[in-house]
Amino acid sequence: MDETDISFFKDGLRLDGRRADQLRPVKIEVGVLARADGSCYIEMGGNKVIAAVYGPREVHPRHLQEATRAIVRYRYNMASFSVEDRKRPGPDRRSQELSKVSREALEPVILTSFFPRSVIDVFIEVLQADAGTRTAGINAAAVALADAGIPMKSMISSCAAGKVADTIVLDPMKEEDNFGQADLPIAMTPSGDITLLQMDGDLTRDEFQRAVEMAMKGARNIYELQRAALVKKYSQMVEQPVRGDVHVCD
Amino acid sequence: MDRKVVIPGDLLSEEAKRSGEGTYVKNGSVYSLLYGLANFRDKINVIPLAGKYIPGPGDNVIGVVKDVTFSNWIVDINSPYDGLLHISEIPIKIESEEMPKYLRIGSSIMTRVADVDPTMKVELTLNDKKLGHIRAGQVVEISHTRVPRLIGKGGSMISMLKKEVNCNIFVGQNGRIWIHGSAEDMDLALRTITLIEKEAHTNGLTDRIVDFLKKEKGARS
Numbered sequence: 001m002d003e004t005d006i007s008f009f010k011d012g013l014r015l016d017g018r019r020a021d022q023l024r025p026v027k028i029e030v031g032v033l034a035r036a037d038g039s040c041y042i043e044m045g046g047n048k049v050i051a052a053v054y055g056p057r058e059v060h061p062r063h064l065q066e067a068t069r070a071i072v073r074y075r076y077n078m079a080s081f082s083v084e085d086r087k088r089p090g091p092d093r094r095s096q097e098l099s100k101v102s103r104e105a106l107e108p109v110i111l112t113s114f115f116p117r118s119v120i121d122v123f124i125e126v127l128q129a130d131a132g133t134r135t136a137g138i139n140a141a142a143v144a145l146a147d148a149g150i151p152m153k154s155m156i157s158s159c160a161a162g163k164v165a166d167t168i169v170l171d172p173m174k175e176e177d178n179f180g181q182a183d184l185p186i187a188m189t190p191s192g193d194i195t196l197l198q199m200d201g202d203l204t205r206d207e208f209q210r211a212v213e214m215a216m217k218g219a220r221n222i223y224e225l226q227r228a229a230l231v232k233k234y235s236q237m238v239e240q241p242v243r244g245d246v247h248v249c250d
Numbered sequence: 251m252d253r254k255v256v257i258p259g260d261l262l263s264e265e266a267k268r269s270g271e272g273t274y275v276k277n278g279s280v281y282s283l284l285y286g287l288a289n290f291r292d293k294i295n296v297i298p299l300a301g302k303y304i305p306g307p308g309d310n311v312i313g314v315v316k317d318v319t320f321s322n323w324i325v326d327i328n329s330p331y332d333g334l335l336h337i338s339e340i341p342i343k344i345e346s347e348e349m350p351k352y353l354r355i356g357s358s359i360m361t362r363v364a365d366v367d368p369t370m371k372v373e374l375t376l377n378d379k380k381l382g383h384i385r386a387g388q389v390v391e392i393s394h395t396r397v398p399r400l401i402g403k404g405g406s407m408i409s410m411l412k413k414e415v416n417c418n419i420f421v422g423q424n425g426r427i428w429i430h431g432s433a434e435d436m437d438l439a440l441r442t443i444t445l446i447e448k449e450a451h452t453n454g455l456t457d458r459i460v461d462f463l464k465k466e467k468g469a470r471s
Contacts, residue, residue: 149301
């Protein structure tokens with residue numbers, strides 16, 4: 001963990017050639033799963049994440065149901081092959097925490113009161129991890145929710161900032177996250193209301209301020225990419241039909 | 251007509267009074283709630299591209315009986331909420347024991363939503379001449395978001411379709427559509443409905459459907 005072992009900057013650029021305030025390449029695809037009501041596949045640098053949304057639908061088990069609003073369930077899961085050493089499959093302390101904070105990042109914009117006694121299920125599968133999977137998951141989930149036709153007050157976009165070699169950087173990758181000094185993921189609406197803010201490591205008051213501002217700028221860029229992906233899906237949909245099922249009565 | 255693809259949170263107008271379906275008002279401005287197409291008329295409505303059918307009073311729907319209880323049939327209406335058809339909401343008076351004789355599990359019915367309460371208890375009725383048990387014909391399922399397009403402005407599309415394909419058609423707001431006619435006519439109706447669903451978002455659709463039907467019928471004779 002001695003940061004003198006690694007040099008994070010070469011000629012003012014980061015290990016992967018980015019500037020300090022630059023995002024990794026992002027690719028977003030909408031409606032990739034035929035069985036889900038809404039879905040999204042996202043690549044943020046080395047992260048590959050798929051999101052599926054089901055609902056609103058009936059709540060099982062029944063006792064979880066709320067009489068006046070829909071509940072939101074969010075499951076963040078890492079594939080066993082998503083990291084270098086095989087990850088033991090199944091929920092663990094970390095994924096349960098991420099599921100909770102991610103759900104709470106999205107819930108404020110979802111109009112749950114429209115669908116009493118129902119559930120909106122969000123499933124996040126991390127296929128490949130490279131630091132920042134929770135932000136990738138939230139970005140994919142927001143797009144998948146929109147794709148499922150669920151009413152929301154706004155989109156949610158998420159991005160992290162970090163500190164490596166005493167410099168604030170945007171969207172840290174694996175090496176920077178593992179050996180860096182701090183990691184600060186946020187999620188927010190395009191108007192700037194923050195719905196998730198976590199911090200791992202130490203930042204001074206001033207560094208914190210700058211990191212939040214940088215992460216917010218990154219999230220705004222991601223919002224534009226989310227919007228572009230949704231608009232693109234519409235233009236493709238005009239060309240491609242959705243085939244209905246037919247059954248015959250005798 | 252001015253139409254535009256919007257996503258949740260998009261600013262649509264600064265006049266609060268133009269807020270229509272699929273929108274909300276914050277600080278006197280109108281924003282979109284949905285991912286869909288915004289129609290800018292007096293009111294701004296956002297038509298979603300996807301989503302579940304949420305029943306409303308007065309909707310005609312097609313349902314399938316999934317359970318029979320002491321005094322209700324529980325009906326799947328292609329929605330997160332089941333429909334309840336009470337024994338008193340059918341045209342004839344029957345006893346509780348006779349219920350499975352009248353409608354069994356698996357029976358398809360054309361029905362209407364009589365009432366929906368705030369906890370989303372959906373009450374159905376069969377008390378209308380055009381409602382009842384489906385005994386013949388076919389049921390096709392499309393996305394409920396395309397139903398308004400299938401009906402057309404003031405029913406223009408559906409009345410044209412009924413006349414041209416020579417079929418009885420019952421359109422359920424939940425996206426299920428019943429067609430009854432000769433095998434050949436039903437096939438044409440089915441293909442036309444699929445085409446309408448596929449091209450629901452294009453302009454001048456009714457004219458194109460008329461052309462399609464003309465061509466198909468020309469090929470047949």
